[in-house]
Every structure is written in structure tokens, then in C-alpha cells.
Amino acid sequence: MSNAREDTDERTDRQRTDRDTSDSLITTEVQTDATVGERSAPTAVAAHDLDVYYGDEQAIDDVSMEIPEKRVTALIGPSGCGKSTFLRCINRMNDMIDVCRVEGDVTFGGKNVYDDDVDPVALRRKIGMVFQKPNPFPKSIRDNVAYGLEIQGYSGDIDARVEEALKGAALWEEVNDQLDSSGLDLSGGQQQRLCIARAIAPDPEVILMDEPTSALDPVAASKIEDLIDDLAEEYTVIIVTHNMQQAARISDRTAVFLTGGQLVEYDNTTKIFEDPEHERVEDYITGKFG
């Protein structure tokens, strides 16, 4: 037990839940700490009475939730339940869809991101995004990572930031001798980590991930999962996944969206996967429907 305490203390910013298998034998102490950690974690992003429509069709139905800072929050649910729509509301990616209409608030740092004085481009520097399929630019590895910094007119040492971002994305060791090679020459898993490096280079506070491993083989996917675990030391990670086991493995909190864009249950991941409150959620995660 004393070892467990020391291990937990080393990670004071982010006390993990018992999903961390290395702690699974000492759950009593760690779970208590994790619970305290959950209560004390400040809110990074919040939605209040959020409705989203695509034309006449409602995609999100009156969703309110608070997403804790420096935690991994998973959004799960069947296809068409609105989880990706919700994710894209957070950094206003839905602005690019003409028929999309958003009502209600999404706050980041206490500010409604849909206020008129919010610059969506500046918002996306603070809330980065990683997509389902790796989408590196047809540029060198260095330029891929430096792209966001150059756009924002960063005047510091760009090479140092590129190195830092590639290290943060667990890619530096594999590419540090080929920074001028095309990002498109990397494997699928490396390309996705390159996209993560690109997302974290501008030093965001939140990283949105929309099924980031669904196009990857299991080994590449497991590297991304490990990386997500590490990223949550510094960033708030919000991930949409169809893979419920992945949500169970990597997230601290899980939100279950079901048909009609309703957020049916949102709780600690352990609670959701061991004893969900709602029968519909139980039926969904046990595979009785969906």
C-alpha cells in the first residue's frame, strides 16, 4: 500500500482511476484518491442546454455536461447519436457546415465559445483536434508540426517547439533523423502521432480526438492509447470512440450518447462499465442493442 501511495503522489495532477492496471491490486487507496481528484478537478469545457440542428434534424438534444481539466473524457454511443457533433461543437468545427445551427452554450475557460467576439481560429489553437484518419499535410515532418506555429506568427525557436511536440507525441525517437522527409512517408500510426504533434505544437489546452485509432492496426492503436494517457498529464483530452473497450481502458470519465442526440449518462468510467444507472446504457454497453 505504501508503494501505491508513492506512485499516486508522483502523479498529483492526474490521479488515475483503477482503469490503470498497474494500480489494480491497490484499488482501495487509489480509488479513494481518484474520487477526490475527480471532485477537485476544475472544469475545462462545459455545455449548457446545448441543442444542435442540421437543418430540421436535431442532432444534439439539450445536453449539459462539465468536462474536467487534464482528464480523458470518452464520448461513446451508437452511430448517429451525436457524439461527434458534440465534439465538433467544442472548437466550432460545425461552423463549417452551412445547415448546422447551435443553441445553448459551450464554455471554455468560462467563456461561451459561440459569443460573437470569439475568433474560431484562435479558439482552435487552444482546442486542437485529431481526426479518424491521419491527415498529414504533403509537407516535411518538420513543416507539418511547425505549420500551426507559423500561421500564428510564432517568433520563438520553432525547431525547439517542433522537437518538443514530436517528443510529446512519442514520435521524436523514430523521426529525429528524417525531419525533412515527407510526413506522408510515415506509417499510418506514425502519421497519426504526427497529427497529434501538429495539434499540440501550438500548446493547446484541450485536444479533441474523433476516433483517432479506428484506422490503425492494433499495435499502432495501442501506441496512441499510451500516448493519450501521457497527454492527459498536460492536456484535457476528449475522445470519441466506437470501441467501448478503448473507452474503458483509457478514459477517466465516460459520456454515453444514445439515439436522438441525448446524453443519457455521464459518470466515472468505472461506474459506467461496472454499474450504469440507466437501463438503456446497460443495454448498449452490454451489446443488447446498438
Next chain:
Amino acid sequence: MPRNHYRRRLEALREAVLEMSALVGDRYELAIEAAIDGDEALGQRVIDGDDDVNERYLAIEEECVALHALQQPVASDLRLVTASFKIITDLERVGDLATNLAAYGSNDGLHPAMEFRGLAESAGDMLADAMTAYETGDVDACHRIAARDEDLDERCRRASQAVLRHLVETDRARDRSSEALAEGLDTVSSGLLAVRDVERVGDHAVNVAARTLYMIENDDELLY
């Protein structure tokens, strides 16, 4: 309903656990008879039959591991598999205790002052009731079974005193022949061990009730 094959496997798991409990219950009842009557042949049947219990235990354990590895059960499914995994360990131990009881009665049977039949049957009833709770999802029954354990423990304590009283009375009778002492010690040791084993059967019944309560309601109150 999707995952029909998976759901059938879960139901088969539940039925296999119930069948194992029925087998263990039968062995335990035979062991009680063997212990009370000193029926060596019956006792040997119980001892030989323990292999059946162990085989079922290993088969169910293997199925639980396979369900975890291949189906990744969650929520109530996870609790069913996890609780079953633990419950079969308790059942296997009750099977072992039945072989102990069967062996203790190999001389002249247990001393009548122990009122062993009522004691042993109470523990067996607790186990059977716990398994019924597992089968039917009866939360109240789980709590009632746990509460009954105190009474069983007290009766076991009194039975142990009755056995020791027998030893003292033998001594008072001044029958200190080596044969009488050896017989007395056999009676006392087998009696005390039998009582201890019955008390453990009660503990295993409470374990089953506790795991069942966890399975039904994710409530770990009885686990501590």
C-alpha cells in the same frame, strides 16, 4: 437481440454454477451422513467424488477466463462473470470440506452430544439459500444469509464445548486405560474438526451471498 451467442454463454455459465452447487450440496449431505454414522464406505464415495467437483470447477473457471478474454463483459455481465468466478471457489472449498467430514466419521461416528446433524444442515441450508439467491437475484435473501452466520457460529461454539465436555467427563469417569483415552481423543479431535468445517461452510455461504449481492446490485457491503 445482438450477441446472441454471447448471451447464451452467459446463461450457460449461470446454469453451470448452479449445477456445480447442486453437486456440492449432494456431496455435503452424504458427508454428513457418513460422519454421523461412521459409514466408511459412504465416506469413501464422497472422497472419490471430489474429483467431479474439481473438474467442474476447472471447467467453469476456464469459461470465465474465456469470457473475459474474448467477450469483454461489462456492467451486469461483468458482475455475473466475476461473481461466478469467485463463487465457484467457495463451492470447491465446500466440496473439500465435505471430504473432510466424510473422513472424520471413519471410526464410530461423531458424538451425539454435538447435535451435529442440525448444525451441519443449517450450514448446508445457508449455502443452498445463497445459491437460490444467486439464481433468482434475491437481494434480501443475501442479507438474511449473512445475518444467520452469527447464529451458526454460536451453535458451533456450543457444539465444540459439548465435545470438550465429553473429554472431561471421560476423565472424571477415571477410565484411564490407553484404549479409552485414544478413543476419547479421536472423538474430540474429529468432533472439533467437524464443527470447524461446518462453521467454514457457513462462511462460504456468506461469501456466496456477498458475491451475489455484488452481482445483483454492485453492492460490496457484505464483502467486508
